[in-house]
Amino acid sequence: MPMATFVLSTGRCGTQWLAATLKAACGDHLTVEHEPLHNGYRPRQMLGLKTPTDLDQESSRLILAHVERIEGTLEASSYMECGHPCWSSVPWLIERFSGRIRILHLVRHPVPTALSWLTHAAYEPPLLPHLKEKVLLSPFDDGVAFLEYRERWPSLTPFEKSLFYWAEVNALGLRLERMPEVPWLRLTFEELFLDTGIGRILEFLEMPARPRITGAGPEVIDQHHFKAVSALPDLGLLDRHPRVAQVAERLGYAASWADVEGLRRRYFLPGP
Numbered sequence: 367m368p369m370a371t372f373v374l375s376t377g378r379c380g381t382q383w384l385a386a387t388l389k390a391a392c393g394d395h396l397t398v399e400h401e402p403l404h405n406g407y408r409p410r411q412m413l414g415l416k417t418p419t420d421l422d423q424e425s426s427r428l429i430l431a432h433v434e435r436i437e438g439t440l441e442a443s444s445y446m447e448c449g450h451p452c453w454s455s456v457p458w459l460i461e462r463f464s465g466r467i468r469i470l471h472l473v474r475h476p477v478p479t480a481l482s483w484l485t486h487a488a489y490e491p492p493l494l495p496h497l498k499e500k501v502l503l504s505p506f507d508d509g510v511a512f513l514e515y516r517e518r519w520p521s522l523t524p525f526e527k528s529l530f531y532w533a534e535v536n537a538l539g540l541r542l543e544r545m546p547e548v549p550w551l552r553l554t555f556e557e558l559f560l561d562t563g564i565g566r567i568l569e570f571l572e573m574p575a576r577p578r579i580t581g582a583g584p585e586v587i588d589q590h591h592f593k594a595v596s597a598l599p600d601l602g603l604l605d606r607h608p609r610v611a612q613v614a615e616r617l618g619y620a621a622s623w624a625d626v627e628g629l630r631r632r633y634f635l636p637g638p
Contacts, residue, residue, distance in 0.1 A: 377495030401449030414508025474555035
């Protein structure tokens with residue numbers, strides 16, 4: 367039976383590469399899309415509302431039309447949606463596609479994830495007054511789990527706020543994976559680019575293994591890559607976020623980060 371598979375992630379986890387790789391590997395057996403609605407899923411609002419019918423009329427229409435199109439796709443082939451904006455819609459998607467849905471929970475260590483979002487100016491004051499701050503999630507949004515962040519929010523740096531977002535998304539994934547009726551695969555960013563990683567995904571999707579794909583090394587695909595941050599954040603700030611540490615530990619990560627020089631090479635833009 368054709369199945370719909372959705373990626374649950376924070377973003378900045380390799381989903382563009384994953385979409386391109388699966389398109390090449392699976393051909394007509396799998397329809398693959400990367401962030402087809404972008405932020406049209408209204409992730410901040412959907413976390414609390416639980417259903418798109420409670421959104422504004424245009425947002426509701428967009429999401430409902432999208433899932434109806436997916437249902438049409440499932441008449442001929444399985445479907446795979448990569449990307450992050452659907453993360454808070456996953457509970458509703460599980461209900462909507464009951465019995466024919468799989469979830470791939472793609473995780474990455476909180477430090478490089480937060481730094482990658484900083485290169486996209488997450489939680490930074492906008493450069494121009496008519497622009498809006500890129501708020502991935504706020505502790506004042508309905509449905510958040512870690513309400514203790516409300517009191518601390520004004521004093522947090524953009525890096526710390528990105529850590530909060532990371533913890534909320536992955537904590538939701540950890541809660542949902544306990545649902546026995548939903549096939550679930552959790553895979554790390556580090557595993558994704560290994561032969562075994564993409565092989566596990568193909569097996570999870572019940573797709574035939576393709577040696578020319580699973581044996582290929584990763585080629586960076588990031589159409590939304592921004593070059594660097596002007597300064598690395600103080601990684602000692604992690605000590606102020608036990609919630610982040612708890613979620614990281616449950617995902618198999620130590621909250622601390624040892625390869626500071628690697629972060630510097632990847633994300634830091636030195637001054638003139």
